Every structure is written in C-alpha cells, then in structure tokens.
Amino acid sequence: MQTSRFPFTVVAFDLDGTLVDTAPDLTAALNHALGSLGRPAIDPESVRHMVGHGARALLRQGLQATGTCDESLIDRGFPVFIDHYTAHIADTSRPYPGVAEALDRLDALGVKLAICTNKAESLALRLVEALGWQNRFAAIVGGDTLPVRKPDPTPLFAAIARAGGGPAAFVGDSITDTDTARAAALPCIAVTFGFRDRPAEELGATALIDHFDELIPALMKLQSPQI
Numbered sequence: 001m002q003t004s005r006f007p008f009t010v011v012a013f014d015l016d017g018t019l020v021d022t023a024p025d026l027t028a029a030l031n032h033a034l035g036s037l038g039r040p041a042i043d044p045e046s047v048r049h050m051v052g053h054g055a056r057a058l059l060r061q062g063l064q065a066t067g068t069c070d071e072s073l074i075d076r077g078f079p080v081f082i083d084h085y086t087a088h089i090a091d092t093s094r095p096y097p098g099v100a101e102a103l104d105r106l107d108a109l110g111v112k113l114a115i116c117t118n119k120a121e122s123l124a125l126r127l128v129e130a131l132g133w134q135n136r137f138a139a140i141v142g143g144d145t146l147p148v149r150k151p152d153p154t155p156l157f158a159a160i161a162r163a164g165g166g167p168a169a170f171v172g173d174s175i176t177d178t179d180t181a182r183a184a185a186l187p188c189i190a191v192t193f194g195f196r197d198r199p200a201e202e203l204g205a206t207a208l209i210d211h212f213d214e215l216i217p218a219l220m221k222l223q224s225p226q227i
C-alpha cells in the first residue's frame with residue numbers, strides 16, 4: 001500500500017522572484033543608483049530578467065544596458081543602490097499569490113522551511129522581517145553567508161542542513177536555481193511567474209508550477225512509489 005507521508009522533511013526556497021515579487025523595489029533602487037551615475041532609468045520588465053545573481057550583478061547589468069561598465073562604476077553605484085534598497089525593501093514587495101497558504105500547509109505537514117538566496121543575508125533577513133516572516137523559516141542562507149553562492153550547491157546544502165536536514169527539494173525561479181539543484185542532485189520545482197532570462201521550459205526543472213496552489217501536489221508527485 002502506498003503511504004501518504006510527505007516525501008520531504010525540508011523544502012528550500014529561492015527568495016526574489018519565487019516567494020516575493022521584489023522587482024519594483026529592486027528597480028527603484030537600481031534606477032536611483034543609475035541616476036546617480038548619470039544613467040537613464042530601466043523599465044521594471046527588463047529588470048525582471050536581470051535578477052538572480054546578487055546586487056552587484058544587477059548593477060553591472062543595469063550599467064551595461066545603459067552604456068559602458070567597469071568595476072569602478074559598480075563600486076560607486078553599489079552603496080547608492082544598497083542604501084536606497086535597504087530603506088525601501090518592502091515598499092511594494094509582496095509574496096506571490098498563494099505563498100502564505102502553501103507555507104502554512106507545509107508547516108502543518110511538519111516540513112521545515114528554508115531560504116537559499118543570492119540576496120545578501122542582511123537584506124534577505126530585513127525583507128523577511130518586513131513581511132512578518134521572522135518565525136517562518138528554520139534557516140536563511142544569503143549570497144554572502146558562505147564564501148560561495150548559487151549556482152554552487154554549498155549554500156543550498158547549508159540551508160537544508162541548518163533546517164534540520166533529510167530529504168529535501170528546492171523551489172526557485174531562475175537558471176541559477178535549477179543549476180544549483182542539479183549540482184546538489186536535488187529535485188527542483190520552478191515557478192513560471194518569476195524572474196528569468198529564458199522560457200521556463202528551458203530551465204531544466206524537475207517540474208513547473210504556475211501558482212503556489214500547485215506546489216504541494218507537485219512535491220507529492222516527486223514521491224517515489226512506496227510498497
């Protein structure tokens with residue numbers, strides 16, 4: 001007989017573009033930094049394709065999209081970006097539809113929740129707190145928590161271990177996340193509504209979901225048949 005036990009003890013999530021739509025606040029901070037360097041603003045839709053590798057990488061892409069780019073320009077714009085973003089981290093950033101319900105249901109199933117993001121740890125903690133999620137996650141690993149970041153699998157392993165370990169799955173939105181999960185040999189569910197630079201079908205995810213309502217059924221399907 002097949003057991004209905006949930007197949008994972010830990011589910012780890014990417015943050016930007018997966019749990020939370022942070023694009024408008026990131027765009028405002030990026031455009032503030034670009035403006036301070038005499039650059040024009042970038043539209044929010046373009047920024048959605050630039051997020052996933054941390055703030056410096058976002059600024060680099062913003063500079064490249066509006067002119068020349070070198071490390072000294074990034075060095076000048078970076079503190080401007082961080083100051084603005086820190087002050088406005090949750091002006092408009094909100095969880096995607098169904099996130100709260102899905103996290104509640106996982107919690108009720110006894111599943112430990114973790115975040116593995118390339119956002120700086122301090123910014124991730126600040127955003128989580130601003131959303132009232134300070135008691136929600138058993139572990140939060142940011143892009144600067146360890147010497148390496150996603151797509152290196154080490155931060156994902158650390159997030160899972162800090163959340164208690166055991167069978168785990170990762171939920172993300174970008175190629176960075178699916179590459180990380182593949183490197184970790186873990187299943188990866190990709191959301192189709194997040195920030196990505198290619199069609200969702202090309203991410204190489206184990207499964208795709210269009211809404212957080214589909215998360216738990218998708219995770220259940222990953223269960224290998226049990227006798």
Ligand SMILES: O=C(O)COP(=O)(O)O
Pocket residue numbers: 014015016017051052053054055058116117118119120
């Ligand atoms: O801040 C970023 O660029 C990425 O953040 P994420 O890893 O949560 O998508």
Ligand SMILES: [Mg+2]
Pocket residue numbers: 014015016017018051052172173174194195
């Ligand atoms: Mg993301």
